[in-house]
Amino acid sequence: MAYQVLARKWRPRSFETLVGQEHVVRALTHALSTGRLHHAYLFTGTRGVGKTTISRILAKALNCETGVTATPCNQCSACLAIDADRFPDYVEMDAASNRGVDDMAALLDQAVYAPVQGRYKVYMIDEVHMLTGHAFNAMLKTLEEPPEHVKFIIATTDPQKIPVTVLSRCLQFNLKQMPPGHIVAHLTRLLEAEAVPFEPGALRHIAKAASGSMRDSLSLLDQAIAHGAGKVEEQAVQDMLGTVGDDHLYAVLDALRAGDVTALMAAVEGMEARSLSFESALQSLAALLHRIALVQLAPTALTDESEAARLAPYSEAFDPEFLQLAYQIVIHGRDELPLAPDETTGFSMTLLRLFAFRPEQPAGLGGVLASGGGEGLARAMPVASRVAAPAMRTPNQTAARPPAPAASAPDPISAAPRPVASAPVPAKIDVSPPAAPAVFSRCSGAGQGCRTGCGNAGFRQQRAAVGGFASRSR
Ligand SMILES: [Zn+2]
Numbered sequence: 001m002a003y004q005v006l007a008r009k010w011r012p013r014s015f016e017t018l019v020g021q022e023h024v025v026r027a028l029t030h031a032l033s034t035g036r037l038h039h040a041y042l043f044t045g046t047r048g049v050g051k052t053t054i055s056r057i058l059a060k061a062l063n064c065e066t067g068v069t070a071t072p073c074n075q076c077s078a079c080l081a082i083d084a085d086r087f088p089d090y091v092e093m094d095a096a097s098n099r100g101v102d103d104m105a106a107l108l109d110q111a112v113y114a115p116v117q118g119r120y121k122v123y124m125i126d127e128v129h130m131l132t133g134h135a136f137n138a139m140l141k142t143l144e145e146p147p148e149h150v151k152f153i154i155a156t157t158d159p160q161k162i163p164v165t166v167l168s169r170c171l172q173f174n175l176k177q178m179p180p181g182h183i184v185a186h187l188t189r190l191l192e193a194e195a196v197p198f199e200p201g202a203l204r205h206i207a208k209a210a211s212g213s214m215r216d217s218l219s220l221l222d223q224a225i226a227h228g229a230g231k232v233e234e235q236a237v238q239d240m241l242g243t244v245g246d247d248h249l250y251a252v253l254d255a256l257r258a259g260d261v262t263a264l265m266a267a268v269e270g271m272e273a274r275s276l277s278f279e280s281a282l283q284s285l286a287a288l289l290h291r292i293a294l295v296q297l298a299p300t301a302l303t304d305e306s307e308a309a310r311l312a313p314y315s316e317a318f319d320p321e322f323l324q325l326a327y328q329i330v331i332h333g334r335d336e337l338p339l340a341p342d343e344t345t346g347f348s349m350t351l352l353r354l355f356a357f358r359p360e361q362p363a364g365l366g367g368v369l370a371s372g373g374g375e376g377l378a379r380a381m382p383v384a385s386r387v388a389a390p391a392m393r394t395p396n397q398t399a400a401r402p403p404a405p406a407a408s409a410p411d412p413i414s415a416a417p418r419p420v421a422s423a424p425v426p427a428k429i430d431v432s433p434p435a436a437p438a439v440f441s442r443c444s445g446a447g448q449g450c451r452t453g454c455g456n457a458g459f460r461q462q463r464a465a466v467g468g469f470a471s472r473s474r
Pocket of ligand 1: 078
């Protein structure tokens with residue numbers, strides 16, 4: 001038998017095996033079992049989320065020889081014929097290539113005749129937003145009051161382009177994008193059934209690249225099996241997709257966590273040596289920071305358990321505010337990439353900015369969660385106080401020193417009273433807190449603006465360039 005691509009071979013044939021669209025399945029199952037059937041359904045959703053699949057299952061449910069049922073038998077001649085795409089009463093029309101009023105008229109002419117073999121004539125019109133205005137008008141009357149034996153299923157990736165007159169005549173279902181966890185689980189089941197050896201990490205890359213489309217993920221999986229000569233390995237999949245391996249990004253995070261600027265620059269060099277795209281690296285880094293923030297604040301949102309476990313140490317090391325700031329630095333760094341002297345410089349500068357703004361100590365320094373939220377002003381303060389920390393290091397100290405609490409740090413400066421860093425910040429204080437003598441002395445020495453918010457214009461401009469994180473929250 002000829003090879004059949006995975007997306008077709010593994011197309012779900014019943015509502016139970018359909019992945020990820022439980023809300024639609026529940027509504028349709030209920031309607032089928034109680035006999036309350038609408039005559040026109042509209043399925044919306046991006047490519048490869050199951051529009052055609054649901055439509056075929058629905059056609060079987062309506063025409064199965066065991067009767068109208070939510071669980072078609074998949075064995076009778078009607079079910080088999082619909083699966084094999086040769087059932088005379090199930091018509092799939094692609095509106096992208098049959099978009100004119102004549103095509104629609106021909107379809108509607110046929111609709112008045114009784115079904116040849118089945119109980120219902122089911123018309124599935126895909127990409128319905130491509131129809132011309134005249135074609136839409138031609139179908140309105142029939143769509144409102146079709147003959148008893150006709151059911152319409154219309155599907156689109158772009159519901160905005162469908163006239164309201166059509167929308168109001170249909171029962172609308174929005175199909176959801178597949179979460180990566182669902183895709184990974186489905187691909188795992190499928191590869192086990194196909195007896196193809198695989199590495200779980202590879203499937204995560206595929207799920208990410210498919211961006212919510214199950215069909216895309218299956219096509220990529222086909223490609224990966226061919227690429228890997230019968231097995232699916234993480235490294236091979238990364239090469240195939242041309243993605244930056246997450247390992248580099250984790251190396252960046254590790255360096256930030258350890259306060260190790262040498263390791264940070266080594267990560268840049270490693271990526272440059274492999275000519276990886278810095279732009280997509282920044283994109284992935286932003287996505288990674290987002291997921292770490294999710295682990296911290298909304299752990300249930302992350303369905304992939306192994307990923308959650310991998311991100312857990314970072315969610316403990318970085319506090320919520322730093323993650324917000326880091327996210328902004330990274331997306332702005334991506335914006336600025338074309339302006340940089342060259343991509344490497346732009347990328348490396350963005351990482352250095354992350355380093356300069358990182359918190360000195362891992363546990364929340366009067367963190368936003370501990371203080372119960374507080375005012376916007378109060379939130380801004382810890383950032384300003386934390387960014388002061390890197391300025392206090394001498395260059396040869398940076399690499400080796402562990403992220404010790406500020407109070408026990410060996411710096412001579414920190415022996416001076418540091419109300420900015422350690423004391424709880426009163427909510428009403430303005431950007432210019434009563435600066436400690438140590439802060440003043442550093443400020444006058446630096447010349448290019450104080451990073452503690454003592455009012456020097458240089459610092460304000462710097463913060464604005466980072467994305468107004470501090471100034472917007474005020
Ligand atoms: Zn059947």
